[in-house]
Amino acid sequence: MREKLIEKGLLLVAFSAVAMIFLIAYLIFREGVPLVAKVGVWDFIASTRWAPSKGSFGILPMIVGSLEVTLLAVIIGATLGLSCAMFLAEFAPRWSVRILKPMIELLAGIPSVVYGFIGVVVLIPFIRRTFGGPGFSVLAAAIILGIMILPTVIAISLDALNAVPPLYKEGSLALGATRWQTLHRVVLPAARSGIIAAFILGMGRAIGETMAVIMVAGNALTMPTSLLQPVRTLTSNIALEMGYASGDHQAALFATGMVLFVIIAILNTIALVIARPRT
Amino acid sequence: MDSKLSTLDPLNPRPLEPSLPKLETRNSKLETQNLNVFYGNFQAVKSVSIAFPCKAITAIIGPSGCGKSTLLRSLNRMNELVDGARIKGTILLDGSDIYRLSVLELRKRVGMVFQRPNAFPLPVFDNIAYGPRIHGTNNGSELQAIVERCLRSVHMWDEVKDKLNDSALRLTDEQRQRLCIARMLAVEPEVLLMDEPCSALDPIATLRIEDLMRSLKEKYCIVIVTHNMQQAARVSDYTGFMLLGVLKEFGTTKQIFTTPRETDTENYISGRFG
Structure with a gap:
């Protein structure tokens, strides 16, 4: 009972x-x-024109902005994250894994406003000095997001690498393969679906992130044509305007959320399909 | 009987104490001298001196945990994958210390087949071509020839010649174990180490793999670890019996199974323990 x-x-x-x-x-x-x-x-x-007070509701620049920032963030986060996971899984001595893994997990616990703050104080001036432009840009947002998705990418791809049966590794080493050959010819292909899932889940995180992006992206309402130009993402748009929107304007922000919802649903579905173990 | 055997036998039957005269190694491909293997503080193999002859199958038998797999894995330095593993003593391949070779070169010359068939999750062709590729053979027709030759030597070519691009994971357990043997042959090893190669297979498949081993011994020095005594009796020419890390007895398979000198050996092969 x-x-x-x-x-x-x-x-x-x-x-x-x-x-x-x-x-x-x-x-x-x-x-x-x-x-x-x-x-x-x-x-x-x-449509590229967003002027809610005049009845124009085109969100294309923001869709493009979101996708551009996200894609670049995933490229950065995937490269760093997978390298890190490969090091932890295959090369790092055990004591260093014990130190590094919790520290990486700590990265996920830092509030996004802190990432944004560091972006404003360190990254923006750096980009302005080095590449010119206002500093607030696609590039700045992508770098911050790339770092923010690292814990997700590392944790999930590390799990995928560790889930590869040690038998495969032994089989390769016993044929006289080096550890690197074993990693990139046997372990990585065997872990491929999990690694791709890690990238896609990282992508989902990046596209949904708001606060840090608002702080460093510049939020201009133009079609981003250069990585050094300011950009507004779908999430930023909602967060920036919800406070004073009403009527159709408010409904348009909900509709922006709808588009975001659909994009993330598609990404997660792809991740689930790819990560499904093949028979 | 005893004395006659040890003169016929090219190998010293009881090479336990280091003070014994040096082993007769004229005919041996691979041998250990006074080998000790440790995992941390645990000693898994104790002062084992054994010589594995060319063109013959040597079986190592003994109960679980007797150190037979550890002995086998130290011959191609696979034991080093375990943290805290170290060895004391000498292992000679063609009379020279294996530690003078790079570990990659050693593993190329001393191949290994594992207990569970560990075909890579790659197409059949890529499984066999794996070894040649990592050792620098990239020529397509050359690889094609190697794949065919190796699959033929494990009597599998006709079965899979139309499935070379299928994933190896679709094969049966027996086919995958044959594939693993073929994959090992593709790097042209001199010694084949087999760690319980049939324990995941059914009895019929086991007999067929044993037939394969008999045909391979024409060319190779084969060492097989097994806890299946019938298998050792059926397939091997020489047998070593290990207990608690010590090589208790070594001799021709016929002698070990008909007139064992040690009571431990007799008790084990007659099924009184193990």
């Missing part, structure tokens, strides 16, 4: 988490869909 009660209780709690997702999706779509219907899907996602 008591067993049953606990079981049912846990089931309820588990489902309430799922219910939350549906509730959020429902609220966003309820506010967003009517506006998109009014403006037209194509005009909403493919």
Whole structure:
């Protein structure tokens, strides 16, 4: 009897988490869909003019901005993160793994506003001095995001590398392969799906990040044509304008969230499909 | 009987004490002299001196934990993958210390097959071509020839010649173990070490792998570790019996299984323990 009660209780709690997702999706779509219907899907996602007070709701520059920042962030984060995971999995002495792993996990615990702060104080002046431009830019946002997704990329790709059966490694070493040959010819291909999942989940984190991006991206409402130009992302747009928006403007921000929601859902689905163990 | 055996046998039957005269090594490909292997403070192999002859199969038998796998793995330095592993003593390949070779060169010359068939999750072709490729053979037709030759020598060519681009993981356990043997042959080793190569296979597959081993011994020095005594009796020419890290007895398989000198050996092969 008591067993049953606990079981049912846990089931309820588990489902309430799922219910939350549906509730959020429902609220966003309820506010967003009517506006998109009014403006037209194509005009909403493919027009470059965003002037809510004049009735123009084109979010293309922000879609492009989000994707550009995210892609570059993933390139940075994936390169650093995978290298780090490979080192930890194959080359690092055990004592250094014991120190490095918790420190990397600590990186995930730093509030994003702190990343943004460091970006403003250190990175922005550096980019301004080195490459010119205002400093607040696609590049700055991508670098900050690239560092922010490191813990995700490292943790998941490290798990993927460690999950490769040691038998494969032994088989390769026994044929006279070096540790590097073993890593890149046997271990990496065997861990490929997990590593790709790590990149995609990192991508999901990068595209959803808001605070740090607002602080370093410059948030200009133009189509970003250079890495050194300021850019506004979908998340920044919502956070910056929600405070004073009303009516259609507010609905348009919900619709922006809708687009973001769909992009992230697509990314997560891809990650799940790729990470599924093949038979 | 005893004295007759030890004169016929090119190998010293009881090379336990270092004070014994040097082993007769005229015919041996690989030998250990007074080998001790440690994992941290635990000594897994104690003063083992054994010589493995060319073109013959030598079986190492003994109960679990007797150090037979450790002995085998120290012959191609695979024991070093375990943290805290170290050895004391000498291992000679063709009469020269294996530690004078690079570990890569050693493992190329002394190949190994594992207990569980560990074909890589790659196509059949790439599995065999793996060794030649890492050692610098990249010519397509050359690789093609190697793959065919190696698959033929494990009697598998006709079965898989149309499946060379399929993943090796789709093969049966027996086929994968054959593939692992073929993969090892592709780097042209001189010694084949086999660590319980049939323990994951059914009895029929086991017999077929044993047939394969008999055909391979024409060219190679084969050392097999097994806890299956019938297998040792069926397939090997020489047998060593290990217990608690010590090589208790070594001789021709016939002698070990018919007239063992040690009571431990007799008890083990007659099934009284192990």
